[in-house]
Amino acid sequence: MHIVIMGCGRVGSALAQTLEQQGHTVAVVDQDPTAFRRLGAGFGGRRVTGVGFDQDTLREAGIEEAGAFAAVSSGDNSNIIAARVAREMFGVENVAARIYDPRRAEVYQRLGIPTVATVRWTADQMLRRLLPSGAEPLWRDPTGGVQLAEVHADDSWVGQRISRLQEETGVRVAFLTRLGEAVLPTSQTVLQEGDLVHVMMRTDDVEKVEAAFAEGPEEGGH
Numbered sequence: 614m615h616i617v618i619m620g621c622g623r624v625g626s627a628l629a630q631t632l633e634q635q636g637h638t639v640a641v642v643d644q645d646p647t648a649f650r651r652l653g654a655g656f657g658g659r660r661v662t663g664v665g666f667d668q669d670t671l672r673e674a675g676i677e678e679a680g681a682f683a684a685v686s687s688g689d690n691s692n693i694i695a696a697r698v699a700r701e702m703f704g705v706e707n708v709a710a711r712i713y714d715p716r717r718a719e720v721y722q723r724l725g726i727p728t729v730a731t732v733r734w735t736a737d738q739m740l741r742r743l744l745p746s747g748a749e750p751l752w753r754d755p756t757g758g759v760q761l762a763e764v765h766a767d768d769s770w771v772g773q774r775i776s777r778l779q780e781e782t783g784v785r786v787a788f789l790t791r792l793g794e795a796v797l798p799t800s801q802t803v804l805q806e807g808d809l810v811h812v813m814m815r816t817d818d819v820e821k822v823e824a825a826f827a828e829g830p831e832e833g834g835h
Contacts, residue, residue, distance in 0.1 A: 617642065617674045617705075619665030619695050620686030624711065626651035628683060633658055640674035643686075666695035668702060681707035689713055696726045725755035747823050751811065758816055761787055766810050769829030776800035782825040784812040 614637050618625050621643040629639045629652060639658035642665045643649065649660040663670030665686060676682065682699035684692035689712050696710040709727045712718040718728040752761040770778060775786050775798045789796040790809035796802070804810070814822050 614638075614680040615640070615675050615678050616681045616683070617671065617676050617679045617699070619643075619682070619684045619692070620711075621645075621648035621651055621660075622685065622687060623651070625683070625685045628685065629658060630656060638675075640679075642670055642674050664691075666691060666698050668698065671695075671698065671703065676703045676705065679703070679705050681705065682709075684708075684710040686711075689717055693717070693721055693726065696721075697724075700726065748819050748826075753816065759813060760816050760819075761811060761813055762819070763809055763811050764822060764826050766804065766808075766826045767829045768806070770804050770826070771806050771808075773804055773830055774800065775802045775804065777830065778804065778810075781831055782812075782822050783818060784814045784822055787811045787813050 616632050616637050617640045618629050618632075619642045621629070621641050625641060625643070626648075629641050633639050633656065639656075640661055641649065641652065641658060642661045642663060644662065644664060646660075646662045652658075652660070659674060661670060661674045663673070665671070665684065676699060679699075682696065682705045684695040684699075686692055686695075692710040692712060696708045699705040700708045709729060710721060712721060712728045721728050746765050748762040748764045750760045750762045753759070764784070766778070778784075779786055786798055788811050789798055789802070789804075790811070791805060792807070810826075812822070
């Protein structure tokens with residue numbers, strides 16, 4: 614696959630080198646020609662100096678035959694504009710944009726552009742581990758109707774089967790994080806102390822699901 618990367622900072626250069634090592638052809642776009650030094654002498658892909666959302670620059674980078682586009686410059690606005698140009702003007706199927714502001718990231722996610730938020734996202738995830746409560750959305754489908762979220766489960770759910778948790782709360786458990794490892798549960802899997810529960814649910818049901826997770830199992834249930 615041919616992949617175009619906008620931004621040759623630490624992330625962009627590492628991404629370019631990794632993708633090339635995996636056998637893909639890569640073009641990197643950056644306004645600063647000195648940024649390409651990060652790619653090293655062994656990089657065989659294209660180095661294109663220019664603005665990453667300029668159509669002529671993108672054409673020079675091979676956007677018309679690209680299967681994927683990554684916008685990882687240091688500017689949120691530039692990244693999202695470039696991502697939208699790649700998708701809407703050139704029809705690139707796999708597009709992702711790095712966004713520093715997580716509130717913006719959520720908006721762009723709803724536009725159907727997958728986003729990766731940095732620093733703030735990491736801090737939020739750390740806080741989530743320290744102060745668990747409610748539901749923390751991790752992904753939404755482009756319409757915003759369905760989301761994957763980490764939901765805090767009351768300790769009274771410990772020892773209960775995932776099948777019961779699903780029946781009583783109306784969610785589908787996508788995976789658990791157990792001792793730092795992702796676990797795909799079966800209906801027989803039992804919730805253990807310290808498990809982080811990641812569920813798929815309708816966005817309209819978030820409050821109802823949060824309440825059910827907080828209240829614990831219904832009395833007299835199996």
